[in-house]
Amino acid sequence: MQFIKDFFKNRNQNQEFKKQLNNILGFTPGDVALYKTALSHRSVREGADENNERLEFLGDAVLSSVIAHYLFRKYPYKGEGFLTEMRSKMVNRQMLNDIALKMGLKKITFYNKYDNSLKISQIFGNTLEALIGAVYLDKGYAGTQKWVEKYIIMPHLFTEDLEVIEINIKNRLYGWANKNGKALEFETLEEKFENGRRLFTIGATVDGELIAEAKGYNKKDASQIAAQLAVEKLGL
Amino acid sequence: MQFIKDFFKNRNQNQEFKKQLNNILGFTPGDVALYKTALSHRSVREGADENNERLEFLGDAVLSSVIAHYLFRKYPYKGEGFLTEMRSKMVNRQMLNDIALKMGLKKITFYNKYDNSLKISQIFGNTLEALIGAVYLDKGYAGTQKWVEKYIIMPHLFTEDLEVIEINIKNRLYGWANKNGKALEFETLEEKFENGRRLFTIGATVDGELIAEAKGYNKKDASQIAAQLAVEKLGL
Numbered sequence: 273m274q275f276i277k278d279f280f281k282n283r284n285q286n287q288e289f290k291k292q293l294n295n296i297l298g299f300t301p302g303d304v305a306l307y308k309t310a311l312s313h314r315s316v317r318e319g320a321d322e323n324n325e326r327l328e329f330l331g332d333a334v335l336s337s338v339i340a341h342y343l344f345r346k347y348p349y350k351g352e353g354f355l356t357e358m359r360s361k362m363v364n365r366q367m368l369n370d371i372a373l374k375m376g377l378k379k380i381t382f383y384n385k386y387d388n389s390l391k392i393s394q395i396f397g398n399t400l401e402a403l404i405g406a407v408y409l410d411k412g413y414a415g416t417q418k419w420v421e422k423y424i425i426m427p428h429l430f431t432e433d434l435e436v437i438e439i440n441i442k443n444r445l446y447g448w449a450n451k452n453g454k455a456l457e458f459e460t461l462e463e464k465f466e467n468g469r470r471l472f473t474i475g476a477t478v479d480g481e482l483i484a485e486a487k488g489y490n491k492k493d494a495s496q497i498a499a500q501l502a503v504e505k506l507g508l
Numbered sequence: 509m510q511f512i513k514d515f516f517k518n519r520n521q522n523q524e525f526k527k528q529l530n531n532i533l534g535f536t537p538g539d540v541a542l543y544k545t546a547l548s549h550r551s552v553r554e555g556a557d558e559n560n561e562r563l564e565f566l567g568d569a570v571l572s573s574v575i576a577h578y579l580f581r582k583y584p585y586k587g588e589g590f591l592t593e594m595r596s597k598m599v600n601r602q603m604l605n606d607i608a609l610k611m612g613l614k615k616i617t618f619y620n621k622y623d624n625s626l627k628i629s630q631i632f633g634n635t636l637e638a639l640i641g642a643v644y645l646d647k648g649y650a651g652t653q654k655w656v657e658k659y660i661i662m663p664h665l666f667t668e669d670l671e672v673i674e675i676n677i678k679n680r681l682y683g684w685a686n687k688n689g690k691a692l693e694f695e696t697l698e699e700k701f702e703n704g705r706r707l708f709t710i711g712a713t714v715d716g717e718l719i720a721e722a723k724g725y726n727k728k729d730a731s732q733i734a735a736q737l738a739v740e741k742l743g744l
Contacts, residue, residue, distance in 0.1 A: 315704040320587035326580060329588045333569075333576035340569035341644075344562060351556035352565045389701050408577075413649035465625050468551040 292380045296403075298423060302410045310406035311377075313395055315384035324402035331405030334413070338420045339363055346431065353493055361434045362425075368397030371428045377403070400424075442499045445476070448508050454478050458495045461485060476502040528616050534659060538646045544618075546642035549631055551620035560638035567641030570649070574656045575599055582667065589729055597670045598661075604633030607664045613639070636660075678735045681712070684744050690714050694731045697721060712738040 293307055294300055301307050310331075314323040339362055343355045361367070372378070373396055381399045383390065408416040449456035455478070462473035474494040475485040484501035488494030529543055530536055537543050546567075550559040575598055579591045597603070608614070609632055617635045619626065644652040685692035691714070698709035710730035711721040720737035724730030 313704075321585050325588035326586075326591065329591050330576050330580050333573040337569040337573040337649075340566050344566050349557050350562075352561035355562065355565050384704065387704050390704050391702075413573075413653075417649075466627075468549075468620065468623050468626050 289380060292376070296375055296377065296380065297407070298419070299411075301406075306406050306409060307403070308382075310402040311381050311399060313381060313383035313390075313399070315387050315390055316382045324399060327402035327405035327409075328398050329405070330408065331401040331403065334408045334416055335363060335401060335404050335420060335424075338417050339425070341417070342421065342425060343431075353489065357493075358431065358434060361437060362429050362431075365394055365397055367429075368400050369393055369395075370397075371424060372396035372400040374428065375400070375423070441496065441503055444508055445499050445503055445506075448506070449478065455480070458498065460491065474498045478502075478506075525616060528612070532611055532613065532616065533643070534655070535647075537642075542642050542645060543639070546638040547613075547617050547635060549617060549619035549626075549635070551623050551626055552618045560635060563638035563641035563645075564634050565641070566644065567637040567639065570644045570652055571599060571637060571640050571656060571660075574653050575661070577653070578657065578661060579667075589725065593729075594667065594670060597673060598665050598667075601630055601633055603665075604636050605629055605631075606633075607660060608632035608636040610664065611636070611659070677732065677739055680744055681735050681739055681742075684742070685714065691716070694734065696727065710734045714738075714742075 289308075290304060293304070293311075297307075309317075309322065310324050310327045312323050314325060317323040320326060336359070339359050340355070343350075343358050347355065347358075377396050377399050381396060383395055404416065404420065407419055411419065446456055448454075457477045459475050459477060460472055461475045464471050469489055471487055471489060472491050472494045473485055473487050474491060475482050476495070476498040477483060484498050484505055486494050486497035486501060488497060525544075526540060529540070529547075533543075545558065546560050546563045548559050550561060553559040556562060572595070575595050576591070579586075579594050583591065583594075613632050613635050617632060619631055640652065640656065643655050647655065682692055684690075693713045695711050695713060696708055697711045700707055705725055707723055707725060708727050708730045709721055709723050710727060711718050712731070712734040713719060720734050720741055722730050722733035722737060724733060
């Protein structure tokens with residue numbers, strides 16, 4: 273009798289899993305085993321061909337390419353620096369983890385919930401990348417491109433908001449300086465010619481002390497990165 | 509008369525360019541203007557929509573994805589660490605530049621030959637990435653995948669040779685130590701638990717002095733990276 277009970281319990285769990293997977297994907301997967309691998313963290317499956325790390329490697333690359341093409345089309349007159357920066361805002365660890373949680377991946381990811389050493393802030397973002405790898409093997413590149421645009425970019429990545437994030441970082445820094453009576457300045461530390469164009473090194477100083485510096489092919493880019501580094505260094 | 513001479517001169521140059529492009533691509537491109545953009549360095553065309561930097565951004569991502577899928581298929585039982593390392597051996601700057609030169613890209617790349625600040629060791633590798641971006645826009649992902657495998661991976665990237673590069677690096681280091689009467693050792697400096705698995709820090713010492721250190725999820729990977737860093741530090 274136990275055998276029959278287990279059989280129905282497993283069958284029900286399996287059907288529940290398939291239902292949730294279908295909901296998240298928006299289509300019926302061709303190969304459920306592939307998606308189970310994509311959703312299995314190494315804390316429950318040790319083997320390289322059993323857990324999701326290989327698919328994460330693949331999905332990470334495919335996602336990067338899909339996002340690159342999306343930005344290439346969306347911003348036909350923007351340079352490579354802007355496109356690279358936008359992509360890194362879209363596919364960083366924290367962003368992917370947040371999206372994965374919003375998509376409900378936590379519910380269907382297999383991982384060791386009792387292992388305290390797991391970096392819970394990364395598992396689901398990595399699982400999302402692995403899921404993209406599985407979609408790519410299942411549906412091909414063009415299918416993945418459509419899927420990523422419909423289920424990841426459109427609902428979760430508002431490029432117009434991301435464009436202005438850099439402004440907010442400088443604002444945050446100036447706000448902090450103002451509140452604490454500090455003098456914040458951005459200075460050009462160096463300017464040289466490299467690779468056929470000018471390369472600037474910009475430093476962020478607080479009360480005359482250099483807090484962070486960054487290089488860039490224009491002052492705006494360099495000072496934004498310096499601001500970002502200063503924010504991190506000051507723990508703001 | 510000059511007008512007519514120029515017309516024929518331009519037409520001949522254009523036809524020569526098309527012929528060389530066809531030879532390199534192995535197919536007749538759909539949109540020659542797109543490929544001209546891919547082959548134009550910013551030293552001859554300033555505008556972001558005129559030179560090859562946007563296409564380089566796109567092609568870099570597409571190449572990375574094609575290589576990821578290639579390695580994923582070729583090594584079905586290897587873990588993510590191995591795949592990542594193999595890819596970085598295949599698509600690093602120097603490798604891409606070498607391949608670009610072998611393919612004859614130098615002859616058809618438009619760049620300012622009189623600008624001494626140009627990093628000649630990077631231009632053609634970057635052009636190759638831009639060319640891949642153009643092939644992708646022209647032929648789609650599947651077409652690019654076939655093209656990259658046929659014209660880049662098969663003739664230029666011998667994965668069997670690349671697999672053993674790491675061994676040679678340690679050999680080179682031991683050879684140098686032996687020749688110079690130095691004692692080379694790899695030591696485990698730290699071992700801790702992170703993200704559900706053990707993380708090792710391995711140091712390379714020469715006569716007891718720490719030269720380089722690296723982290724990895726197994727000792728072999730960590731000591732290979734430490735060896736690589738030691739080789740760079742010692743200038744071997």
